[in-house]
Amino acid sequence: MYGDQAREATEVRGQRRTYAALLERYRAYQRNDRRVRALADAGDRAEAGRAHMDPRWPYLPHPAFREHDEELGARIGSHQYVVDRAVARGEGRWARGPGCCRCRSWRSPPWSWPGSGRACRSTAERRRREGDMSATTRNTAVVAVFAALAALVVLVAVRAGGAETASVADRHRLVIGVKDDQPGLGLRGKDGSYAGFDVDVAYYVAGRLGVGADDVTFRAVRSDERERVLRDGSVDMVIATYSITPERAAEITFAGPYYVTHQDILIREGDASIGNVRDLRGKRLCQVAGSNSWRRVTEERRVAATLVPARSYSECVAMLVGRGVDAVSTDDLILAGFATVNEPGVKMLKKPFTNERYGIGLKKGDLKGCEAVNRILTEMYQNGAAKTLLNQWFGSVDFNIATTVPPFEGCA
Structure with missing residues (x-):
């Protein structure tokens, strides 16, 4: 019996390795696609074409990649959920009998469905839990009442002070303060559109936060009003040649810097x-x-x-x-x-x-948003998007452009 269980555990471990390898290829494909998209969006079509055919990457992007991504991700998640649920409950071909090794000894990868990696339960414990199901069902109504009351309290709190606590990481639309009179950084055209390095950084950060270009609104800000518009909520973030200083950091939260x-x-x-x-x-x-x-x-x-x-x-x-x-x-x-x-x-x-360290200004205390933006800025430099954008906007001027990841200040 134990030999059968051991063979089955080996089979499960093999399955997990298979899906882990599959997901790693999937992520590599995503990284390459993001790199190519950033180059293309920055206007560097030639470099984007070369990156598209780069043999160092395991896959090549194509126009239908987004749909392919979603389908592959859904299949991986669905199968992993079925496996993990069966292992946790001791069901079906993945069942684990009494006396087996603990499931934590072959913990699933961090990307697996939540709930995996729990210790196996004995048959007696499972039966006891099944006997408690009716009591659990009876308690569900009571729990639901308390949950509803808790939700009501949260709703009231959000309505009363949600504008003060909401993070940019959770928004579906963003208002971003930029300069409108600085060529190469933030300049408003005759048609009302904005262009420049800061504007492209804003689009990049917003996109990685899950906010599409159509849901980004730019607002022109002067140097002497950047702290105020963040405090009063007129904008969600400021990307406007905003140097990080101790005095400013006392009033707002800085992500970055995104450039020194x-x-x-x-x-x-x-x-x-x-x-x-x-x-x-x-x-x-x-x-x-x-x-x-x-x-x-x-x-x-x-x-x-x-x-x-x-x-x-x-x-x-x-x-x-x-x-x-x-x-x-x-x-x-x-x-x-x-x-x-x-x-x-x-x-x-x-x-x-x-x-001078250019930071991204956020409302004071938005640490979640700050940490999310810092991860995005690191990626922007590592995948070459920052270098492409800097060369696009300032490549014609004879001065040294920094293209390495700036050391971050830390979120506070």
Whole structure:
């Protein structure tokens, strides 16, 4: 008898290995498909085509992959459920008699149906449990009443404060704050659509959270209102060249960073009087409300520049071209975007002097959403999507683009 049980346990283990291997191939197929889709969505059709035929990947994506995914996943889940339920109950060909080894010794993989991996019950225990079924049935009504009351309490709590506790990881629609006047990062077109690296990151993150492009709404935000729109719930997240600082982190929760940029200086073409940050002494430097970039110059490095206030960096660049200021200093990604649309009128010095970590702003306390977004950002760099997007938007500007996963700050 024990030999039969051992052979049967071996058969079960073999089945589990078979399905584990099948699922691993299925996941590899998904990874390749996501990589190809990200490249194609980023406009790099040639690279997407090369990735499509890459022999290092076990399968090749095709247009009907999504339907294939769902069918294969459903079949795996359905079969695994049947096996696990039978093992747990001691039924059918998967039955386990008294005295057998504990089921935990051949625990199913973590992707299997919930409820697997429990210890086998003896025949006497199963009979006792079957005898308790009638009592369980009688108690069902009482349990249902308490469950209904609990649900009512939760419903009231959600209606009273749901806006404060809901995570972006659980939403089916997202409102995302972005810049609308920064070329290469967030720029609103004449048709009302938004384009740029930050916008593409927003679409990527939303898609991995299960929110389709049609369910994403962009809202333009200025530097001095990013914390406020997160606090009052006007937006669900902010992806708008949002540098992580201790002061801001006290008011909101930051995921990321999704990019580490460096502060640089934009000057007029032909201006030889400014070669580095120290040369800004006595020069007119643009000061954008809500930005910390000017502080890096005048406060941290004590360079006595003359500050000229502005509402946005697009206004700063217009003032630079119009000789209203002598320099604009901020993150190199912002400056690179403006340099691409204002050449040959302006140039970037390429003399970086700080590290600025761009984070994704979330409502304070959304740790679940923060952790989910961090996993997505890691994937974005590992599958090459980040590199593709960065090259697409800033590849024409001569400066170093970081393409490795930035070290995360941790969710708080």
